[in-house]
Amino acid sequence: MDYDQLLNLSVELGCQLMSSGAEIYRVEESVRRLLQAYGLDSPEVFAIPNCVIVSITTPQGHPITRMRRIGGHGTDIELLERCNALCRQLCAHPPEIGKAQALLSALPEQTPRYPPRRVLLAYGIAPAFFSPIFGGCISDAMAAMLAGLSVGVCLLYGGRFIGSNSFFRTAICSVVASLMSLLLVHLGLGRSLDTVTISALMVLVPGVALTNAMREIMAGDIISGLCRAAESILTGTAIAIGAAIGLAIGGIF
Amino acid sequence: MPDLWYIYILPCLCSFTACVGLTLVFNIHGVGRLICGVGGALGWLIYLLAGSSILAAFLASAAIGLYAEAMARLRRCPVTGYLLVALLPLVPGGGIYFAMSYCVAGDIQRFLDTLLHTFGMAAALAVGAMMTSSLFRAAYPYLHRTKPGA
Numbered sequence: 001m002d003y004d005q006l007l008n009l010s011v012e013l014g015c016q017l018m019s020s021g022a023e024i025y026r027v028e029e030s031v032r033r034l035l036q037a038y039g040l041d042s043p044e045v046f047a048i049p050n051c052v053i054v055s056i057t058t059p060q061g062h063p064i065t066r067m068r069r070i071g072g073h074g075t076d077i078e079l080l081e082r083c084n085a086l087c088r089q090l091c092a093h094p095p096e097i098g099k100a101q102a103l104l105s106a107l108p109e110q111t112p113r114y115p116p117r118r119v120l121l122a123y124g125i126a127p128a129f130f131s132p133i134f135g136g137c138i139s140d141a142m143a144a145m146l147a148g149l150s151v152g153v154c155l156l157y158g159g160r161f162i163g164s165n166s167f168f169r170t171a172i173c174s175v176v177a178s179l180m181s182l183l184l185v186h187l188g189l190g191r192s193l194d195t196v197t198i199s200a201l202m203v204l205v206p207g208v209a210l211t212n213a214m215r216e217i218m219a220g221d222i223i224s225g226l227c228r229a230a231e232s233i234l235t236g237t238a239i240a241i242g243a244a245i246g247l248a249i250g251g252i253f
Numbered sequence: 254m255p256d257l258w259y260i261y262i263l264p265c266l267c268s269f270t271a272c273v274g275l276t277l278v279f280n281i282h283g284v285g286r287l288i289c290g291v292g293g294a295l296g297w298l299i300y301l302l303a304g305s306s307i308l309a310a311f312l313a314s315a316a317i318g319l320y321a322e323a324m325a326r327l328r329r330c331p332v333t334g335y336l337l338v339a340l341l342p343l344v345p346g347g348g349i350y351f352a353m354s355y356c357v358a359g360d361i362q363r364f365l366d367t368l369l370h371t372f373g374m375a376a377a378l379a380v381g382a383m384m385t386s387s388l389f390r391a392a393y394p395y396l397h398r399t400k401p402g403a
Contacts, residue, residue: 078282081331084331111280121274126271129274130267130342133271194351198346198347203278204346205346208337211382213379214379215336218383236349236371243354244353244357247354251357
């Protein structure tokens with residue numbers, strides 16, 4: 001068997017799982033099970049949120065290691081589910097490595113994705129329906145929808161101007177959300193400034209990082225858990241800074 | 254009856270729709286979207302019934318944790334997606350905003366109060382879902398004599 005190719009396959013699987021938003025224990029266990037399914041008895045896998053290291057020893061006693069760094073990524077649950085299903089399938093009936101590699105590489109293209117326009121619509125719908133929860137009326141919901149749409153435009157189409165730094169991006173979006181709400185409430189659409197702003201900010205809130213942090217800590221990966229807890233606090237701080245800028249400008253006028 | 258509608262049913266329906274909307278952002282397809290929406294509505298209903306406090310957030314996130322684990326076992330899918338979206342309405346975005354508004358207004362006492370309350374809410378959410386998930390994982394092999402899925 002070609003162990004170099006097997007190593008490449010397993011690292012690729014780990015990388016795809018990680019970039020679709022899987023927890024650390026899932027990445028480590030999936031890669032370990034895949035390698036065991038191909039007959040290696042003690043593969044070593046180590047993962048932290050932006051790095052996967054896999055090390056195997058061939059039956060001839062030759063150790064090989066590969067490391068792969070993973071850049072910033074979002075959450076793609078459909079890809080995660082498909083990766084997970086593929087991993088199970090490979091572990092149950094390991095095919096030839098070349099075939100497995102082809103199945104895995106085809107996965108990101110095969111995964112259905114919503115067109116950006118529908119995602120933008122989602123950025124509008126979510127705040128509109130969050131506002132009644134926080135005590136808003138119909139006109140508040142309309143204003144929240146427009147403010148949410150502006151945040152969605154920033155997130156989906158503004159990547160080139162804002163850059164990839166997530167702290168800065170969240171802060172900018174938060175400023176946009178609070179200024180938009182301020183403008184809309186001053187124009188007469190929407191009654192309560194607080195409700196409209198909060199509803200628009202709800203799409204930026206660090207729910208993903210918070211959930212992931214607690215799942216990592218629960219699984220015993222303290223390093224990754226702390227990384228993600230720090231991420232959620234930073235995102236919260238970015239939202240707060242953005243909202244403060246919006247409020248300060250609102251105070252001047 | 255109208256009270257019941259305005260206090261419980263309408264917010265839960267809104268929470269459902271908002272969660273279904275947010276599933277598009279996380280690229281969730283098919284039945285998963287409905288599961289996320291129902292999770293969001295369930296969480297918000299329990300949060301309202303338990304009195305909208307930190308304890309209520311804890312109970313709501315515990316319920317969501319249990320629900321998400323059960324659904325993930327049923328569909329043999331990763332839990333993350335369901336948990337993530339259903340918890341979102343409970344994340345204290347309002348707390349962050351009000352804390353900042355008191356800070357900008359220079360009302361330090363209320364700023365600190367709100368800030369601590371926000372941290373308490375976030376911690377309650379995390380601990381609630383964490384606890385039920387762990388309990389579920391520990392109890393599942395006894396409830397079901399099959400090998401638990403990953």
